[in-house]
Amino acid sequence: MEKKTILVVEDEVVIAMDLQATLIELGYGVPEIVTSGEAAIQTALALRPDLILMDIHLNESLDGIDAATEITKTLDIPIIYLTAYADEETLKRASLTTPFGYILKPFEARELSANIEIAIYKHQLDQTIKENRRWLLAVLNSISEGIAASDTNGLIKFINPVAEALTGWSQAEAVGRSPAEVFHFIDEVTRKLIDNPLLKSLEEDRVVSRQELVLLRARMGTETPVVDSSAPIYNDRGRAEGAVMVVRDSTEQRRMEAHLAHIALHDDLTQLPNRTLFLDRLQQAIDRHQRSPAVSFVVMLLDLDRFKTINDTLGHLLGDQLLIDVAQRLQTCLRAMDTVARIGGDEFAILLDDVTDVTMSCRTAERILDELKKPFTMSDRELVVTASIGIVMSSIPYEEPADLLRNADIAMYRVKARGRGDYELFDTVMHIQAREMMEREHDLRYAITHNELQVHYQPIVSLATHEVTSLEALVRWQKPSGTMVHPDQFIHLAEEIGIITTIDQWVLRQACLQMQTWQQRGLGNWVWAEGRLVQVNRPIPPLTMSINVNLSSKHFAQKNLVDTVAGILQDTGLSGHYLKLEITESVLIENAKEATAIIKRLKQLNVQICLDDFGTGYSSFSYLHQFPIDIVKIDRSFVQDIDTNPEQLEIVRAMIGLCHTLGMAVTAEGIETSQQLDILQEMGCEYGQGYLFSRAVDGASLT
Numbered sequence: 001m002e003k004k005t006i007l008v009v010e011d012e013v014v015i016a017m018d019l020q021a022t023l024i025e026l027g028y029g030v031p032e033i034v035t036s037g038e039a040a041i042q043t044a045l046a047l048r049p050d051l052i053l054m055d056i057h058l059n060e061s062l063d064g065i066d067a068a069t070e071i072t073k074t075l076d077i078p079i080i081y082l083t084a085y086a087d088e089e090t091l092k093r094a095s096l097t098t099p100f101g102y103i104l105k106p107f108e109a110r111e112l113s114a115n116i117e118i119a120i121y122k123h124q125l126d127q128t129i130k131e132n133r134r135w136l137l138a139v140l141n142s143i144s145e146g147i148a149a150s151d152t153n154g155l156i157k158f159i160n161p162v163a164e165a166l167t168g169w170s171q172a173e174a175v176g177r178s179p180a181e182v183f184h185f186i187d188e189v190t191r192k193l194i195d196n197p198l199l200k201s202l203e204e205d206r207v208v209s210r211q212e213l214v215l216l217r218a219r220m221g222t223e224t225p226v227v228d229s230s231a232p233i234y235n236d237r238g239r240a241e242g243a244v245m246v247v248r249d250s251t252e253q254r255r256m257e258a259h260l261a262h263i264a265l266h267d268d269l270t271q272l273p274n275r276t277l278f279l280d281r282l283q284q285a286i287d288r289h290q291r292s293p294a295v296s297f298v299v300m301l302l303d304l305d306r307f308k309t310i311n312d313t314l315g316h317l318l319g320d321q322l323l324i325d326v327a328q329r330l331q332t333c334l335r336a337m338d339t340v341a342r343i344g345g346d347e348f349a350i351l352l353d354d355v356t357d358v359t360m361s362c363r364t365a366e367r368i369l370d371e372l373k374k375p376f377t378m379s380d381r382e383l384v385v386t387a388s389i390g391i392v393m394s395s396i397p398y399e400e401p402a403d404l405l406r407n408a409d410i411a412m413y414r415v416k417a418r419g420r421g422d423y424e425l426f427d428t429v430m431h432i433q434a435r436e437m438m439e440r441e442h443d444l445r446y447a448i449t450h451n452e453l454q455v456h457y458q459p460i461v462s463l464a465t466h467e468v469t470s471l472e473a474l475v476r477w478q479k480p481s482g483t484m485v486h487p488d489q490f491i492h493l494a495e496e497i498g499i500i501t502t503i504d505q506w507v508l509r510q511a512c513l514q515m516q517t518w519q520q521r522g523l524g525n526w527v528w529a530e531g532r533l534v535q536v537n538r539p540i541p542p543l544t545m546s547i548n549v550n551l552s553s554k555h556f557a558q559k560n561l562v563d564t565v566a567g568i569l570q571d572t573g574l575s576g577h578y579l580k581l582e583i584t585e586s587v588l589i590e591n592a593k594e595a596t597a598i599i600k601r602l603k604q605l606n607v608q609i610c611l612d613d614f615g616t617g618y619s620s621f622s623y624l625h626q627f628p629i630d631i632v633k634i635d636r637s638f639v640q641d642i643d644t645n646p647e648q649l650e651i652v653r654a655m656i657g658l659c660h661t662l663g664m665a666v667t668a669e670g671i672e673t674s675q676q677l678d679i680l681q682e683m684g685c686e687y688g689q690g691y692l693f694s695r696a697v698d699g700a701s702l703t
């Protein structure tokens with residue numbers, strides 16, 4: 001270990017020399033002996049000894065205490081006073097310089113050494129404490145939370161700068177005061193003062209923390225939302241000797257939380273409430289209405305007319321801008337208490353609270369429609385939009401918020417069907433219809449699970465040979481009451497409620513099974529002769545007949561369609577050669593790329609594809625060549641007039657010609673008269689189907 005150096009300040013040279021000799025003997029370094037206060041100050045500065053032995057009584061103008069005072073101002077060196085005698089006055093003066101010891105002259109070497117060692121040790125300890133304190137302060141001052149500490153009596157010992165900023169009290173002012181005086185915590189809801197957590201944790205000897213709805217009111221009255229936590233500070237013996245409190249400013253956190261809540265309940269584009277929030281407000285209105293039926297409300301559903309077209313032609317950016325502008329205009333038409341929400345692409349829902357009479361809601365709807373009719377300026381063009389509004393009053397019976405919205409939707413669709421740009425009140429008639437709709441939905445679901453569906457078969461005849469070449473499977477719904485429901489009356493509903501796939505697959509399986517049975521057991525081939533279908537007993541099997549099955553466009557869009565078809569063929573054992581699938585134009589138009597791929601894969605199963613109802617939909621000939629279609633079925637509406645309307649006849653001729661150019665065969669649907677048959681035959685149409693040959697009949701009758 002390095003030798004400790006000691007500066008000796010002693011004006012009696014003999015004593016000084018003696019002291020030096022003793023110290024050296026004790027193992028200390030004594031670089032210098034000085035005899036005056038001034039010299040002591042200078043030498044201390046120059047040499048920076050580890051300790052100074054200072055005689056109090058010096059002969060010069062400065063005595064030892066003066067010199068020590070001066071030295072400790074700039075240097076942190078422990079000083080031990082040497083004195084032969086000391087009066088009260090002198091000792092008092094000396095103690096102000098916080099000396100590390102007094103040694104009375106004369107002294108013994110042991111006494112000297114012990115004093116020096118204690119002083120050096122104490123000094124080192126002081127240093128460490130000071131350093132720790134510096135660190136602690138630096139940490140507390142740089143921390144982003146407000147911190148306050150109190151002593152056992154609950155008086156503030158310390159607050160950091162963040163706590164100063166939060167409370168408006170400076171540390172100097174706060175120290176020694178009660179935390180209750182400096183930290184005013186108030187309950188955000190009740191606005192009452194809350195027990196001071198610092199004192200509470202001290203009193204109850206436990207951690208006290210709060211997360212919610214607390215405000216800290218500063219001296220100047222400003223309030224900050226905070227979360228706080230206080231804990232007792234324990235000493236080595238486990239006793240609380242104070243407490244510390246941490247206070248965090250939660251403004252930002254609250255802002256974030258509020259922001260997230262806002263996002264969850266609002267539409268990003270228009271900043272209007274979204275469907276969730278709307279349904280919530282609607283539920284509240286329903287609850288209110290149930291408590292006091294006099295408080296009525298109105299729900300409106302508004303849909304922009306032809307928004308999709310606008311969006312497609314103007315581009316999404318302008319489409320979005322239009323929605324924002326519409327949202328703003330809607331708000332101007334409504335009172336602050338009303339809710340307008342965006343609940344779908346171009347669908348807005350409005351809740352008018354406390355509206356009792358019908359005329360008022362109609363007037364509001366008119367106001368909205370008028371407001372929207374004013375042109376919107378989009379980049380440099382003017383755009384006029386119309387909307388359709390469905391209105392429901394709370395007086396109509398309903399159960400859930402969703403029921404109300406659906407009723408508004410029904411009324412709105414009435415407007416659309418009528419020609420748009422208007423409003424319609426949902427009334428009891430519609431309510432009854434909606435009820436019926438729901439019942440039919442229920443009945444249809446029941447029908448599927450309780451085998452009320454049947455497949456009937458309608459022959460398709462080769463116009464060249466008059467042989468029946470195929471049978472089209474057509475679904476029927478035989479109600480327990482005996483009535484036969486035709487698909488036109490339930491296919492659309494099935495598509496809407498998402499069970500068309502189930503129906504189609506059932507029909508497909510049924511038809512394939514039936515066909516395979518006929519293939520194996522034999523079903524006579526049929527020929528159209530002398531105005532009726534007759535069975536010819538040629539050697540059978542094999543049968544040349546195939547089966548046509550309809551696929552809804554909803555079904556076609558399903559991912560696993562090809563697998564389903566393959567699976568059913570596999571299960572029933574029917575070869576794909578005997579299956580034709582009928583699809584409609586919409587399938588091809590809506591997703592041309594995918595449709596082509598699906599058709600190609602179906603053809604790998606040897607299944608043929610018929611384009612059903614040709615001419616009724618988009619009837620664009622230009623796209624036809626893109627698709628690998630085998631047979632085109634010309635819709636009944638074209639066929640039915642060919643014997644009376646020459647223009648219609650020419651259209652059909654052109655259609656057939658086009659299909660042939662594209663290498664596709666043609667089936668004419670709905671042939672009812674022999675004149676029609678003759679004309680079609682003459683035009684080279686390959687196949688025909690219609691009541692002339694046969695209506696659809698059930699499988700058993702055919703067998």
Ligand code: C2E
Nearest residue numbers: 474475486487488504507550551552670671672689690691
């Ligand atoms: P579609 O595919 O055009 O079927 C032909 C419809 O025309 C059948 O009506 C048939 O009975 C009728 N029809 C046939 N010949 C004549 C005729 O000479 N004159 C008249 N006026 N009508 C004739 P149906 O069976 O009522 O089927 C109606 C529609 O329902 C079908 O039209 C088809 O689009 C759909 N459909 C039938 N079964 C199914 C099925 O299993 N799945 C799917 N997705 N749709 C089906």
Ligand code: CA
Nearest residue numbers: 472550582612
């Ligand atoms: Ca068909």
Ligand code: CA
Nearest residue numbers: 612613633669
């Ligand atoms: Ca058809």
